[in-house]
Amino acid sequence: MIKTVPTKPFEGQKPGTSGLRKKVSVFQQAYYAENFIQSIFDGLEGFKGKTLVIGGDGRYFNREVIQTTIRMAAANGFGRVLTAKGGLLSTPAASHLIRKSKAFGGIILSASHNPGGPDGDFGIKYNAGNGGPAPEKMTEQFFANTKKISSYKISDGADCNLDKLGTSKIEGMTIEVVDPVSDYQKLMETLFDFDAIKTLFKSGFRVRFDAMHAITGPYGHAILEGALGAPKGSVVNGTPLPDFGGHHPDPNLVHAKELYDLMMSASGPDFGAASDGDGDRNLIIGKNQFVTPSDSLALLAANAHLAPGYAKGLAGVARSMPTSCAVDRVAAKLGIKCFETPTGWKFFGNLLDAGMITLCGEESAGTGSNHVREKDGLWAVLLWLNILAKRQQSVVEIVREHWASYGRNYYSRHDYEEVDAEAANKMMVFLRDKLPNLKGEKAGALAVSAADDFAYHDIVDGSNTANQGIRIVFEDGSRVIYRLSGTGTAGATLRVYVEKYESKNLGLETQAALSDLIGFARGIAGIAERTGRMEPTVIT
Ligand code: G16
Numbered sequence: 001m002i003k004t005v006p007t008k009p010f011e012g013q014k015p016g017t018s019g020l021r022k023k024v025s026v027f028q029q030a031y032y033a034e035n036f037i038q039s040i041f042d043g044l045e046g047f048k049g050k051t052l053v054i055g056g057d058g059r060y061f062n063r064e065v066i067q068t069t070i071r072m073a074a075a076n077g078f079g080r081v082l083t084a085k086g087g088l089l090s091t092p093a094a095s096h097l098i099r100k101s102k103a104f105g106g107i108i109l110s111a112s113h114n115p116g117g118p119d120g121d122f123g124i125k126y127n128a129g130n131g132g133p134a135p136e137k138m139t140e141q142f143f144a145n146t147k148k149i150s151s152y153k154i155s156d157g158a159d160c161n162l163d164k165l166g167t168s169k170i171e172g173m174t175i176e177v178v179d180p181v182s183d184y185q186k187l188m189e190t191l192f193d194f195d196a197i198k199t200l201f202k203s204g205f206r207v208r209f210d211a212m213h214a215i216t217g218p219y220g221h222a223i224l225e226g227a228l229g230a231p232k233g234s235v236v237n238g239t240p241l242p243d244f245g246g247h248h249p250d251p252n253l254v255h256a257k258e259l260y261d262l263m264m265s266a267s268g269p270d271f272g273a274a275s276d277g278d279g280d281r282n283l284i285i286g287k288n289q290f291v292t293p294s295d296s297l298a299l300l301a302a303n304a305h306l307a308p309g310y311a312k313g314l315a316g317v318a319r320s321m322p323t324s325c326a327v328d329r330v331a332a333k334l335g336i337k338c339f340e341t342p343t344g345w346k347f348f349g350n351l352l353d354a355g356m357i358t359l360c361g362e363e364s365a366g367t368g369s370n371h372v373r374e375k376d377g378l379w380a381v382l383l384w385l386n387i388l389a390k391r392q393q394s395v396v397e398i399v400r401e402h403w404a405s406y407g408r409n410y411y412s413r414h415d416y417e418e419v420d421a422e423a424a425n426k427m428m429v430f431l432r433d434k435l436p437n438l439k440g441e442k443a444g445a446l447a448v449s450a451a452d453d454f455a456y457h458d459i460v461d462g463s464n465t466a467n468q469g470i471r472i473v474f475e476d477g478s479r480v481i482y483r484l485s486g487t488g489t490a491g492a493t494l495r496v497y498v499e500k501y502e503s504k505n506l507g508l509e510t511q512a513a514l515s516d517l518i519g520f521a522r523g524i525a526g527i528a529e530r531t532g533r534m535e536p537t538v539i540t
Contacts, residue, residue, distance in 0.1 A: 001155065015125065016487055019125020023489055047076075051080040054081055054082070058240040059277065099131040110123050117242060196389040213249070286399070294319075299398065306386060309371065316338065321340050339356070483497070494531065496536070
C-alpha cells in the first residue's frame with residue numbers, strides 16, 4: 001500500500017559539490033533521508049513508468065537507504081528500479097548502467113572518499129539520464145523543495161532481497177537486481193587492449209591495486225586478477241566493508257601511505273594504484289615515482305591514442321580551474337581545445353554530451369572520459385596499464401620524458417580541515433575585496449599579473465556560475481588559488497592550490513620549488529591569524 005507520510009523541512013539539506021553529504025547520525029534522524037529523496041523526486045518531471053538506477057558504495061547505512069529509496073520510487077510512480085547485488089555499485093558503474101539501460105536517472109548513495117561507519121559520513125546524490133551528476137539548476141530545485149516539503153510518499157511493501165540476482169515487484173514497479181561488475185567490465189573491454197595488458201602481466205610486470213576496503217574491490221578482482229591475469233593478491237583490501245576497515249578511503253599520499261611506502265621501496269611492484277570509497281577517484285604511483293593527478297591527466301591525454309577506445313584522437317580536453325595547467329600544454333601540442341571549468345564533475349557533463357571533449361580531470365584525483373559521465377578510478381588504472389603495455393617503458397621513464405618535452409608544472413594542494421566556518425568565509429570575503437589591489441604584489445621575484453574570483457560561462461547551455469575560487473596568476477603563469485571545499489561535513493575546509501611552471505629545472509623537490517608562492521599564499525590571506533592554523537592539515 002502507498003502511504004503519504006506528513007513531514008517537515010530540515011535545516012541545511014543543501015547539496016554540495018557532489019550531492020548531500022552529512023554525518024550518518026544526521027541521516028539517521030527520522031525522515032531525513034526520506035525528505036531529501038522526496039525533494040529530488042518532486043524536482044523531476046516525466047519519470048512515471050520509467051527506470052531509476054539505485055546503487056551505493058556499501059558504506060554503513062547503505063542497505064537501509066536503498067530499501068527506502070526503492071519503496072519511495074515505487075510510491076512515486078517509477079516503472080522499474082535497477083539495482084545491483086548487495087546494493088553495491090561504484091559511481092562510474094552506476095553512471096554506465098543509467099546510460100546503458102536508458103534510465104530516467106539514478107540515485108547514488110555515497111560520501112565518496114569520506115570516512116564511513118556509524119560515526120562516519122553518508123551521502124545521497126541524483127544523476128540525470130546522461131549518467132552524470134545533476135546540474136546546478138536541478139540541485140538548486142532539490143534544495144528549494146527541501147525547504148517547503150510537507151509529506152513524502154512511500155510503499156509499505158516488504159524489503160527487496162538485494163542478495164539474489166533476479167526480478168521482483170513492489171506496487172506494480174519491477175525491481176531488477178543485476179551483477180554490479182559485468183556490464184562495466186564489458187565497457188572496459190571495448191576501450192582497452194586487454195591482450196596487450198595480459199601480455200604485460202605474463203612478462204612479470206607486477207601491480208598492486210589498493211581498493212581500500214571500498215567499492216572497487218570486486219571490480220579489481222574480476223578485471224585485474226580475473227580477465228587480465230594479474231597474480232592473485234595484486235588487489236589488496238578488496239572486500240567492501242561498511243566502515244572501510246576503519247580506514248579513510250581517500251586515495252592520497254596520507255591515507256594510502258602504505259602503498260606509497262611500498263612503491264618507494266626496492267621490493268615494490270612496477271605499478272601501484274588505489275581508488276576511493278565509491279570508485280571514482282584514482283591514485284597512480286610508479287616504482288619510485290608518484291604521479292600527481294594533474295600530471296596524470298596530462299600524461300593520459302598525451303598517450304590516450306595508444307588505447308583502442310581513443311585511437312582516433314581526442315575531440316578536446318577539460319580540467320577544473322584549480323587543476324594544474326599541465327594538460328593545457330598537451331592540448332596545445334595536439335591542436336585541440338582545453339576547457340577550464342569550476343570544481344565538480346557536473347561541469348564536464350555538457351561538454352562531454354556535446355562531443356566537445358573526450359578526456360577530463362581534476363586535481364582531486366579524478367580522471368575520466370566520454371565513456372561515462374563520472375570520473376572513473378579503475379578506468380584510469382586500465383588506461384595507464386594500456387599505455388605501459390604499449391610503450392614498454394616504466395612509469396618513471398614516461399613521466400620524465402613528458403616533463404622533458406612539455407616542462408613541469410610543480411603543483412601542491414594545502415588543506416586546512418575543520419576550520420571555523422565563519423572565519424573561513426570571512427577570509428574569502430577579505431580576499432575578494434583585496435582582488436583589485438593585488439596586481440604587482442610579489443612572491444619572491446614573481447609579480448602578480450591578474451587576480452579574479454573565477455566565474456564560468458557554460459557555452460553549451462548558456463548558464464553562468466560565479467564565485468568558484470579566488471585565482472591569483474603571476475607573470476610566468478604560476479598560480480595561487482583559494483577555495484572552500486564543497487564536500488566536507490564538519491566546519492569548513494580551506495584549500496590552497498599552488499602551481500609553478502619550470503621548463504628546465506625538472507628535478508626539484510615540490511614544496512621547495514613552490515616555497516615563495518606558499519609563503520605568499522599564507523601571507524596575503526593571513527591564514528594563521530584568521531584561522532589559528534600555522535600549518536595545513538594535509539599537503540598533497
Ligand atoms: C567531488 C566532485 C569532484 C570534485 C570534488 C571536490 O568529488 O565529484 O568533481 O573535484 O568533489 O571536492 P572539494 O569541494 O572538497 O574540493 P567526490 O569524489 O567527493 O565525489
